[in-house]
Amino acid sequence: MKRNKQINVKRALALAGTFNLLYCCARACLLPFLTLYFRQLGLTPAMTGIVMGTKHLITLVWSPVASLLSKHYNKRRAVINCSLVGSAAVALVLLLIPPTDVHTQTSTCNMSDLSSAPTQSLDGNWVVSGVTALAPQSGASFPAQTPPDTQPPASVVTSRTHHDDDKSHPQHQNADSAAAPVRNKRSNFKSGSGEQRREKATEEEKMEGYFDFLGSLKVMDTQHQLFFLILITVSVWESASAPLEWTADDGLYEYLDYADASDRYTSTGVWGLLGAAFGVGGAGLLVSQLRCLIADQTPRSAVHFYCYAGVAALALPLATHLPLYLNKKRDRANGLLKAMQLVRGSPRALLCAVTTLLVGVAGSAVDNFLLWQMQDHGSSELHMGLSLALALLSQAAFPLLTGRVSKLLSPGRVLVVGAASLGLQCFYYSFLWGPWAVLPAQVLSCFSSGALWWAVKVQCEDVATVGAERSVRRIYSALSLYLGSGLGSFAGGFAVQRFGLMWMFRGAAVGLMLWCVCLPLLQWKAPRQRRINYSRLLAADASEASDSESEQERDWLDKAMEDDRGRKNHGRRINH
Structure with a gap:
C-alpha cells in the first residue's frame, strides 16, 4: 500500500464484514451437519470423534504456521483465494466415498417419499432404489454379513476322485517313472541357482515392505476402509481451509492499524455470527424440503456440500478485494x-x-x-x-x-x-x-x-x-x-x-x-x-500532567537530599 493512497475505513469494514458473513455462512451450511453425514455413511462414534479431533488439531498447528509463511512471502491474497477454492473442491470429494453396510442411526427421511417399494437384500437389510435403508434402532451396529463359502460342484469332486484312482494304473506309473529324470534335472538346476533365488527373495521382501500399508487396507473390513478414507480426506480439507481465517484476520487488522482505526477491528465479528445463523438455518430448511433421493441415487444430505461450495464461490470475488496490509515490522x-x-x-x-x-x-x-x-x-x-x-x-x-x-x-x-x-x-x-x-x-x-x-x-x-x-x-x-x-x-x-x-x-x-x-x-x-487504565492516562490534562511531573521531581529531589544527609551523618559518626 502506498503512503499517498487515501484509505476508506468504512469501505474496508463493509468489505471485511460481508466477506466474513459469506464465509461463516458457507461453513455453517456444512460443518454442523458433518458428523451427521459421517453417521449416515456408517462411522461409529469413536471413529467420528477421531476424525473431528484430528481436524481441530490440524487447525491448531497449521493456522499460525500458514499465516506466518503467507506474511513472510507476501502471499496473503493468494493464500486466501486458494484456500477458498481448495476447501470447496476437497469437500465435494467426500461425496465420492461410498457408504458401508454398517448403519448406526435412524434415517430422517420419510420412506413414503420414495417412489419405489423397499425390497429385502440377501444380507437381511432393506434396500430402497439401490440405497440401503438405515437400521431402526439408534446406537446399534450391524456388521456386514459375509456370504458362506461356496462348495465345489459335485462333478468336480467326482472328477478329482477318478483322477486319484487313475494313479494306481500301470500307465500312470510308467508316466511317473519317465518324468522322474526331468524332475531330478530341475532340482539340480534349482540347487545351482540358490544365490539368485535368495537375492530375488530379498528384493521381494523389500517391495512388500513398501506396500504393507496398502495391503493392510485391503485386508481391513469395509468400515475401517471407510474410516481411513474419510480421515485422509478431512485432513486434506482442513489443511486447505485452515490458513484462511488467520491470514485474512491479520491482513485486516494491520490495514486498520495503518489507518489508525484498529479500535473498530472487532466490529466485523457480529457479521460472522449472523452469517452462521443464516447458513445453518437456511441449509436445514432447504434440505428438509427435499426428497430423500434428489437425483441419480444421491442422498439429500449432499445438498449441504453443494451449499458450502456455492456460498464459498460467492465469497471469492470479495476475497480479491479484501483490505489487506503487510506490516513487516510487526512480528x-x-x-x-x-x-x-x-x-x-x-x-x-x-x-x-x-x-x-x-x-x-x-x-x-x-x-x-x-x-x-x-x-x-x-x-x-x-x-x-x-x-x-x-x-x-x-x-x-x-x-x-x-x-x-x-x-x-x-x-x-x-x-x-x-x-x-x-x-x-x-x-x-x-x-x-x-x-x-x-x-x-x-x-x-x-x-x-x-x-x-x-x-x-x-x-x-x-x-x-x-x-x-x-x-x-x-x-x-x-x-x-x-x-x-x-x-x-x-x-x-x-x-x-x-x-x-x-x-x-x-x-x-x-x-x-x-x-x-x-x-x-x-x-x-x-x-x-x-x-492500569492507559486510556485515562492518555486523556489526562496537560496541566495535570505538568503538576504530576513537578510533584515527581520534587519527590525525587527531596529523597536525594535525604539520602545525602543520611550519608553525611553516617560519615560524621565514623569520624567521631
Whole structure:
C-alpha cells in the first residue's frame, strides 16, 4: 500500500464484514451437519470423534504456521483465494466415498417419499432404489454379513476322485517313472541357482515392505476402509481451509492499524455470527424440503456440500478485494510467545485459560453429537437448523446486555456463569424427548458463549500490555476452539461408544459443574493485579500532567537530599 493512497475505513469494514458473513455462512451450511453425514455413511462414534479431533488439531498447528509463511512471502491474497477454492473442491470429494453396510442411526427421511417399494437384500437389510435403508434402532451396529463359502460342484469332486484312482494304473506309473529324470534335472538346476533365488527373495521382501500399508487396507473390513478414507480426506480439507481465517484476520487488522482505526477491528465479528445463523438455518430448511433421493441415487444430505461450495464461490470475488496490509515490522510469532508468557505469569489468567479449555472440551461434545441426540428423538434437518440458528442469534445478542451484566457481576463471576450455563445445557440435552425439545436450552447460549467470551476479553485487557491484547485473545481462542475441541472430540467419541449419548452429555455437565464450584474459591485465593487504565492516562490534562511531573521531581529531589544527609551523618559518626 502506498503512503499517498487515501484509505476508506468504512469501505474496508463493509468489505471485511460481508466477506466474513459469506464465509461463516458457507461453513455453517456444512460443518454442523458433518458428523451427521459421517453417521449416515456408517462411522461409529469413536471413529467420528477421531476424525473431528484430528481436524481441530490440524487447525491448531497449521493456522499460525500458514499465516506466518503467507506474511513472510507476501502471499496473503493468494493464500486466501486458494484456500477458498481448495476447501470447496476437497469437500465435494467426500461425496465420492461410498457408504458401508454398517448403519448406526435412524434415517430422517420419510420412506413414503420414495417412489419405489423397499425390497429385502440377501444380507437381511432393506434396500430402497439401490440405497440401503438405515437400521431402526439408534446406537446399534450391524456388521456386514459375509456370504458362506461356496462348495465345489459335485462333478468336480467326482472328477478329482477318478483322477486319484487313475494313479494306481500301470500307465500312470510308467508316466511317473519317465518324468522322474526331468524332475531330478530341475532340482539340480534349482540347487545351482540358490544365490539368485535368495537375492530375488530379498528384493521381494523389500517391495512388500513398501506396500504393507496398502495391503493392510485391503485386508481391513469395509468400515475401517471407510474410516481411513474419510480421515485422509478431512485432513486434506482442513489443511486447505485452515490458513484462511488467520491470514485474512491479520491482513485486516494491520490495514486498520495503518489507518489508525484498529479500535473498530472487532466490529466485523457480529457479521460472522449472523452469517452462521443464516447458513445453518437456511441449509436445514432447504434440505428438509427435499426428497430423500434428489437425483441419480444421491442422498439429500449432499445438498449441504453443494451449499458450502456455492456460498464459498460467492465469497471469492470479495476475497480479491479484501483490505489487506503487510506490516513487516510487526512480528506475530514473538507476539504469541509474549502472550503465552503474560498468561502464564498471572494466576487469574491461568484460571481463565483452564476454564476456556474445559469449555472447549465440553463444547466439542455438543457440536459433534447434539444432532445425533436430536435425530434419535425424531428431529429432522429443519429442527436441527433452526435450533442451531437460535443459539447463534442468542450469542450475538449478548452485547446488548453487556452494560447491565457488567454492573451486576464482575468478569470473574461472569466466567463462572458462562461455564455453568454450558453445563446446564449439556445436562438438558441428555433429557430430550421430542423434535422441538432442544429449543429452550439454546437460549442459554447467550451466557454460555456470549458472556463467557466477554469475560475472556476483559481478562485479556487486564493481563495484556499495550499492543498485545489481540495475541492474548488468540491464545485463549486456540485453547478453547482448537486444543479443547480436539481433546473433547477424542474423549466424547469414546464416551459415546462406551456409555451412550445420554451419559456422555451428563458426564460433561458434571465436569463443568465441579469446576464451577472450585473456580470461585481459586479466584478468591489468587492475587489480584492492579489494572492500569492507559486510556485515562492518555486523556489526562496537560496541566495535570505538568503538576504530576513537578510533584515527581520534587519527590525525587527531596529523597536525594535525604539520602545525602543520611550519608553525611553516617560519615560524621565514623569520624567521631
